[in-house]
Amino acid sequence: MKYSISTVQENWLQIECEFQPKNLGSIKIGLPIWRPGRYQVQNFAKNLPEIKSYQGDKQVSIDKIESSVWELNCTEIAPIKLKYTYFAIQRDAGGSVANEEMLYINFVNCLICPQGFENQACELSIKFPRDWQSATSLTLKKDIFVARTYRELVDSPFLAAAQIFSYSWKEAGAQFFIQGIGPSTVFTGQLIDAYKKIVAFQCAWMGELPIKKYHFLHWICLEPFYHGVEHTQSTMMVMGPEDRACYDDLIGLASHEFFHVWNIATIRPKPLLPYRYGEITYFETAWIVEGVTTYLGDWFLKASGVINDEEYLNLLLGNLKLHFDRDRHAVQSLTESSMDLWLDGYGSSTPGKRVSIYFKGAIVALGLDLLIQQKFGGAKSIREVMQQMNAHFGNLKKGYETIDFFRIAEEVYEAPLTEFWNVWVLGSEDLLDPLASILRNLGIDLSEDPTLGLQLKKIS
Ligand SMILES: [Zn+2]
DSSP states (O other), X not given: OEEEEEEEETTEEEEEEEEOOSSSEEEEEEOOSSBTTBOSOOOGGGGOOOEEEEETTEEEOEEEEETTEEEEEEOSSSOEEEXXXXXXXXXXXXXXXXXXXXXXXXXXXXXXXXXXXXXXXXXXXXXXXTTOEEEESSEEETTEEEESSHHHHTTOOEEEESOOEEEEEEETTEEEEEEEESOTTTSOHHHHHHHHHHHHHHHHHHSOOSOSEEEEEEEEOSSOEEEEEEOSSEEEEEEEOTTSOOHHHHHHHHHHHHHTTTTTTTSOBGGGSSOOTXXXXXXXXXXXXXXXXXXXXXXXXXXXXXXXXXXXXXXXXXXXXXXXXXXXXXXXXXXXXXXXXXXXXXXXOSTTTOOOTTHHHHHHXXXXXXXHHHHTTTSOOHHHHHHHHIIIIITTTOOBOHHHHHHHHHHHHTSOOXXXXXXXXXOOSOOHHHHHHHHHHTTEEEEEETTTEEEEEEOO
């Protein structure tokens, strides 16, 4: 498939898609309704006013049959060209923006695909000023960006601007890039050094890296912002305002998003393998995807020497508060709130209903990690669980379910964890006392102060 994108007018992308039909008759064309990292319908089609369809010079009629699906009747086997515009003003890490200063595109927003063509190789030409620079994990061959499949194409954000910061290094047999739009005061030696330590540590911790290149893409913007989205070969992070110190937020976000290379891009919940962007996909394992990544993302900062023990305890306390202060008495379990991501996973929800799969999920990961470490005197940890998940599911390109994660954790623990799962994952009771008792064994006191709220202290 061949795509071309240009901007003739501020905020608008002009897009063409050309493909060779395989059969005569009805061909359905779809636009994704959701994107990687956010399991919620976003209906990108609302930004696409109309599609025109051509075969040779002849215009062919195309009808809209669903909010994000169009249909045309193919009467001859000859290339079909689709032309449309896309309104690109979504200024977050999963959106697209086209203006005089930058061209920032998440192709999942705006590239339509004939149904059944998701595994076809794609070529993409993008018009932007000659003196601009670009950044993306897509491969560039003679001014054309190429992707092995449509799936890879829409999992690869793109940035172009007059000036893009770029730094590259090698680790674990892969080429890494830090690239971004923003002031040089953000892309400091300290930031580069932190990213390098985080990458080196995570690669060694997992024992293998499933990719050959990885891009940390940034847009440091003028407005207050904190948002990151994971992809297989990159992450897109939007952070602002540009005059604040972004360092602390960036290292935390980068560490989280990079671990998603394993924990979602490779080790994938069964319902999401492959991503089916045209439909809602429920999965009750979202707490494993986001909870384990939230817990480990922060822990990697300490383990790799980027932050110290005290800074880590502060981060951990911050995450614990986000659960205990807000969702402590919520009625849903983690698996129920995972299913409801599509309903109310990201904005506000009915009081007392939902738990955050990120923050309560992180507490489960912490609890599991500490239980394993305590039983084996530190000789085993959640590391073995994630390595085994990678060996049995990630590397085999086999999707996992809740029961698989439970089984692998129990194999590592060398005993059943039925009670733990029932209370921490499948139940909705308050976890403060169970967590405090595990932490106490490690010499950490978790308590509630009537005026100061939740407190985390090393017992001296
Ligand atoms: Zn995440």
